[in-house]
Amino acid sequence: MRYKGIIVEPEMRDFFAGKICPPEHTPFSKEKIHQYIEKCFFKITPAISIEQSIFSKKKYICNRCLNDNQEEFVEFDCARCGKVCVYCRHCINMGRMTSCTELLLWNGPMPKFPKRHDFKWNGTFTKLQQKASNELLESMKERRNHLLHAVCGAGKTEILFPAVFHCLQKGLRICIASPRTDVVLELFPRFQQVFPNTIIHALYGDAPKQKGLAQLVIATTHQLYRFEKAFDVVIVDEADAFPYTFDLTLQKAVRKAKRQGAPVALVTATPSVALLSKAKNEGWGYSFISKRYHGYPLPVPRFESLWFYERQINKGRIPKKLAQWTKIRIERKEPFFIFFPTVQLMQQAGPLFQQIHPDILSVHAKDPDRKEKVMKLRNEEIPGLLTTTILERGVTIRNVQVAVVGAESKIFTSSALIQISGRVGRNANYPKGDIVFFHHGISAQMDAARNEILRLNWEGGPNEPHGN
Amino acid sequence: MNRTEIKNCLLCNEPLHTQMDWKRLFIRSFPKTICQECEEKFEPYSHEQKDEVVSLYHYNKAMQDFLHRYKFMHDVLLAKVFSEKIHHHLKNRKELIVPIPIHPEKLKERTFSHVDELLKQAQIPFVHLLEKTTTETQGGKTREQRLKTPQLFRLKENVQIYGKEILLVDDIYTTGTTIQHAKKALIEGGAKSVKAFTLIKVGGFHN
Numbered sequence: 001m002r003y004k005g006i007i008v009e010p011e012m013r014d015f016f017a018g019k020i021c022p023p024e025h026t027p028f029s030k031e032k033i034h035q036y037i038e039k040c041f042f043k044i045t046p047a048i049s050i051e052q053s054i055f056s057k058k059k060y061i062c063n064r065c066l067n068d069n070q071e072e073f074v075e076f077d078c079a080r081c082g083k084v085c086v087y088c089r090h091c092i093n094m095g096r097m098t099s100c101t102e103l104l105l106w107n108g109p110m111p112k113f114p115k116r117h118d119f120k121w122n123g124t125f126t127k128l129q130q131k132a133s134n135e136l137l138e139s140m141k142e143r144r145n146h147l148l149h150a151v152c153g154a155g156k157t158e159i160l161f162p163a164v165f166h167c168l169q170k171g172l173r174i175c176i177a178s179p180r181t182d183v184v185l186e187l188f189p190r191f192q193q194v195f196p197n198t199i200i201h202a203l204y205g206d207a208p209k210q211k212g213l214a215q216l217v218i219a220t221t222h223q224l225y226r227f228e229k230a231f232d233v234v235i236v237d238e239a240d241a242f243p244y245t246f247d248l249t250l251q252k253a254v255r256k257a258k259r260q261g262a263p264v265a266l267v268t269a270t271p272s273v274a275l276l277s278k279a280k281n282e283g284w285g286y287s288f289i290s291k292r293y294h295g296y297p298l299p300v301p302r303f304e305s306l307w308f309y310e311r312q313i314n315k316g317r318i319p320k321k322l323a324q325w326t327k328i329r330i331e332r333k334e335p336f337f338i339f340f341p342t343v344q345l346m347q348q349a350g351p352l353f354q355q356i357h358p359d360i361l362s363v364h365a366k367d368p369d370r371k372e373k374v375m376k377l378r379n380e381e382i383p384g385l386l387t388t389t390i391l392e393r394g395v396t397i398r399n400v401q402v403a404v405v406g407a408e409s410k411i412f413t414s415s416a417l418i419q420i421s422g423r424v425g426r427n428a429n430y431p432k433g434d435i436v437f438f439h440h441g442i443s444a445q446m447d448a449a450r451n452e453i454l455r456l457n458w459e460g461g462p463n464e465p466h467g468n
Numbered sequence: 469m470n471r472t473e474i475k476n477c478l479l480c481n482e483p484l485h486t487q488m489d490w491k492r493l494f495i496r497s498f499p500k501t502i503c504q505e506c507e508e509k510f511e512p513y514s515h516e517q518k519d520e521v522v523s524l525y526h527y528n529k530a531m532q533d534f535l536h537r538y539k540f541m542h543d544v545l546l547a548k549v550f551s552e553k554i555h556h557h558l559k560n561r562k563e564l565i566v567p568i569p570i571h572p573e574k575l576k577e578r579t580f581s582h583v584d585e586l587l588k589q590a591q592i593p594f595v596h597l598l599e600k601t602t603t604e605t606q607g608g609k610t611r612e613q614r615l616k617t618p619q620l621f622r623l624k625e626n627v628q629i630y631g632k633e634i635l636l637v638d639d640i641y642t643t644g645t646t647i648q649h650a651k652k653a654l655i656e657g658g659a660k661s662v663k664a665f666t667l668i669k670v671g672g673f674h675n
Contacts, residue, residue: 076580
């Protein structure tokens with residue numbers, strides 16, 4: 001009998017293992033992919049599938065992002081196939097998927113991951129961290145979901161290390177997902193340092209191409225759309241960060257990217273009530289850390305009235321209290337963040353602040369120099385940054401002081417405010433700092449945030465550093 | 469392409485608060501597709517323009533993003549965004565409306581003709597008189613290269629345009645190469661006059 005098969009190229013296998021993508025989005029030639037398709041190394045599905053029963057309306061589902069919100073599907077006359085096609089607007093930023101696009105799913109042999117890894121970390125845990133870390137490890141061993149609830153600055157990333165190391169040694173493929181690019185950028189170098197011999201990839205919007213097959217993937221939750229049944233463990237950092245709580249399809253993406261039965265660990269400082277009760281009802285592992293790693297209590301926000309701040313800024317002057325606050329920070333050489341409710345207001349205030357100090361910069365979500373500006377603040381090249389809520393999480397700067405302008409605005413929910421307050425006093429050498437909510441009337445969300453911080457401090461017990 | 473009701477801004481996805489009023493109820497008008505904020509980011513041409521080429525908008529950051537999403541990310545639905553303005557401008561024109569065509573191969577790749585789609589959504593009838601001869605595009609070329617390009621269009625077979633007044637329609641006017649080539653082909657084919665209308669114009673002075 002003649003041998004008709006082909007020898008699977010490792011590059012093909014490594015690229016496609018766990019992925020779901022159209023042939024155009026791959027570095028391989030059409031001919032080569034066709035050859036593999038003929039030999040059944042791929043399963044093929046249309047990018048948009050249609051569900052229709054006799055009595056109900058047509059229903060579209062996007063097989064890449066699992067979106068089934070019918071409002072986000074658009075029918076159009078397609079010139080490629082000459083029929084009416086449908087595309088999904090939900091994940092269009094990652095390249096449009098239409099009903100005449102085919103998605104490839106690897107059906108060939110799966111790659112094996114190495115089991116020998118280096119673990120270079122010589123930090124120490126506090127008692128609470130140690131306990132949480134052990135609990136997480138236990139959950140991963142038992143393949144059970146886990147909720148890690150820890151206050152801002154509790155040292156969450158370190159807590160993950162032992163569990164990640166354990167999984168790596170088992171030859172498992174791990175994904176650490178976060179809704180925010182900033183978090184991915186912050187986590188990536190830390191994990192590279194701790195696991196120097198492990199192939200780690202960071203995936204986000206404009207990430208550079210990275211070589212090899214990553215056993216540990218650190219990705220924004222959007223990038224998970226590209227995977228299907230890929231991971232043996234998924235850890236979602238800042239699990240409640242916008243848009244994760246709202247965006248059901250992102251939750252589906254996590255479900256899609258993991259293998260069947262693979263455990264999911266959610267890490268958050270501000271779990272919603274729904275999440276807490278879900279964890280309880282479904283018997284997840286649960287760890288709670290009410291104290292920061294350095295043992296000092298969380299800085300409690302103070303409320304300052306800043307009546308008609310919007311009108312004043314519109315008129316071209318910074319409200320007195322705010323200007324005073326900024327000047328004191330500059331005098332004392334303390335780096336600062338000033339949060340604004342809208343990009344528009346921030347951009348109006350930008351030049352006004354530059355009259356106080358010419359190096360005060362502002363960043364917003366679409367700012368291309370976002371990374372560099374935060375770096376500048378960290379290196380003390382600039383005194384402070386004006387920002388929208390994009391920097392509310394994942395950014396750690398030594399001795400940073402924070403003001404929120406218009407804290408009563410809708411965009412500042414209690415969890416956003418808790419996160420923003422959590423930027424302050426993270427460093428053991430500077431455990432205290434000023435967090436002030438400038439407002440035009442106190443909102444219920446502001447009260448809720450302050451009460452929650454007070455509650456956490458109370459639960460953390462007596463305020464002695466390194467006490468427990 | 470149908471979607472009965474647009475509930476969120478097509479550009480920023482913020483909910484649209486369309487208020488029902490008497491005018492909307494009785495006069496058939498184009499539904500709102502983008503929010504006030506997004507609309508303000510576009511910069512309309514307000515001053516007098518030469519009659520030869522009329523454009524609706526300046527090419528600014530917002531327009532660049534729009535064009536990228538529409539033409540290159542293939543978000544066909546965005547053809548609706550400027551329907552009302554295009555309709556308003558073209559409804560009373562007496563000339564024959566002729567969109568700039570794209571090459572059949574390019575059409576397959578893009579799956580839709582972006583100029584045709586703009587006109588269809590604006591409910592403006594049009595005819596195709598031209599054919600593109602090359603698959604190359606003007607985008608990504610320098611000014612020098614553009615000005616040197618050999619003829620891009622030829623007249624379709626069996627069309628009679630002798631003595632006709634024609635209005636060319638394109639999405640964007642940069643150096644004018646595309647429009648000039650199309651104009652030349654039409655004039656040589658016997659057209660009486662050729663004018664042009666584009667959604668966007670690059671350069672020109674901003675007010």
